[in-house]
Amino acid sequence: MIAMNILGYHGALAFNDGMPELPEVEMVVRGLRGLLTGRRFIKARLIRAGLAPENPPRQFAAWLKGATVLDVARRGKHILVHLANGKTLITHLRMTGRFYNLAEGDENLPHTHAEFLLDNRKKLIFTDQRHFGMMMIARTAELESVRHLEKLAPEPFDPEFSEKYLLDVLKRSRQEIKVFLLDQTRVVGLGNIYVSEALHRARINPRLAANRISARRAGVLRSHVIEVLQEAIDSAANQVTDPREVYGRYGAGAIEDSWRVYDREGLGCMTCSTPIRRIIQATRSTYFCPNCQK
Numbered sequence: 001m002i003a004m005n006i007l008g009y010h011g012a013l014a015f016n017d018g019m020p021e022l023p024e025v026e027m028v029v030r031g032l033r034g035l036l037t038g039r040r041f042i043k044a045r046l047i048r049a050g051l052a053p054e055n056p057p058r059q060f061a062a063w064l065k066g067a068t069v070l071d072v073a074r075r076g077k078h079i080l081v082h083l084a085n086g087k088t089l090i091t092h093l094r095m096t097g098r099f100y101n102l103a104e105g106d107e108n109l110p111h112t113h114a115e116f117l118l119d120n121r122k123k124l125i126f127t128d129q130r131h132f133g134m135m136m137i138a139r140t141a142e143l144e145s146v147r148h149l150e151k152l153a154p155e156p157f158d159p160e161f162s163e164k165y166l167l168d169v170l171k172r173s174r175q176e177i178k179v180f181l182l183d184q185t186r187v188v189g190l191g192n193i194y195v196s197e198a199l200h201r202a203r204i205n206p207r208l209a210a211n212r213i214s215a216r217r218a219g220v221l222r223s224h225v226i227e228v229l230q231e232a233i234d235s236a237a238n239q240v241t242d243p244r245e246v247y248g249r250y251g252a253g254a255i256e257d258s259w260r261v262y263d264r265e266g267l268g269c270m271t272c273s274t275p276i277r278r279i280i281q282a283t284r285s286t287y288f289c290p291n292c293q294k
C-alpha cells in the first residue's frame, strides 16, 4: 500500500482513499473522448478475463472488433464508451485502473488487462495493478437496467439534482449526513474528500441526521456539492503527469492545495482558525471544523 502511494491517486492520501473521485474520472472521460471519438477499434483483447466477468474474452473481442466510437460519457464514476454497433463499453477504474495511449507497436505496460488497437495505429491499454477495476460491454439501449448503473442517483450537474430532489431524499433518511452523501444511490459523485469539503462550505456538522436538515440548508448544501466538484474538475484540467496516461492522475499538490478541511487534522480552519478535527464515520475519516460546523 505504501509503495502504491508514490504513484497512487492523491499522493500520500492514497492510504485513506485509493479511489479516484468523480472529478478525476471526468478528466479520464475527457481524455478518452479526444482519443476515441470517431475512431474504430480494429481489434480488442481482454487479457485478464476477471476484468469483465460478464463478457467472456471471445465475446469481448467480437463485440468490439470493427466498432466505431460515437462518444465517451460518464455516469457516476463509470466511463461509458458508446459504439455505433449499439453496444457500450462500461469501465470503472476503482483503485488503480488506468488507460494509456500507446503506439501500435509499443510493448504493453505491466498489469495490462485489456488492449484496444485503433484505426490510427494507436493502441489504448487498460492497466490495473490491484485488479479491482471492472469492464462490461452492454447493449446501449439497456444501459439503464445494467446492475452497475440502475440504482445511481441523478448526476450532480443535471437539472434532476434539484433542491426538491435533495430535500426529498434527505427527509427519508436518519443516517448521518456525511455517510448519507457517500451513498451513490442518493447523490452521485461525492467521495470521501469532496464530501468533507462540501459539508464545510455548507457549515453542516457531518454527524447531523439527514432528515434534520432544513429546506434552506439543503439548498445551500446542493450548491456547494456542485461547486466543489466543478472546481475540482476545473483545477484538474492541466495535471497530466505521464504523457501517455489518459488524464488518470492529478499532479502533485495542485488539487490538494484547494482542500479546506480534508487531510488537515489539527491545522487551523481557513475560515475561523479553529483546529480541524478528524473523526471516523462508517470506517472512513471525516474532517470538519467544530466551530463552523456546529
Ligand SMILES: [Zn+2]
Pocket: 269, 270, 271, 272, 273, 274, 289, 290, 291, 292, 293
Ligand atoms: Zn471554522
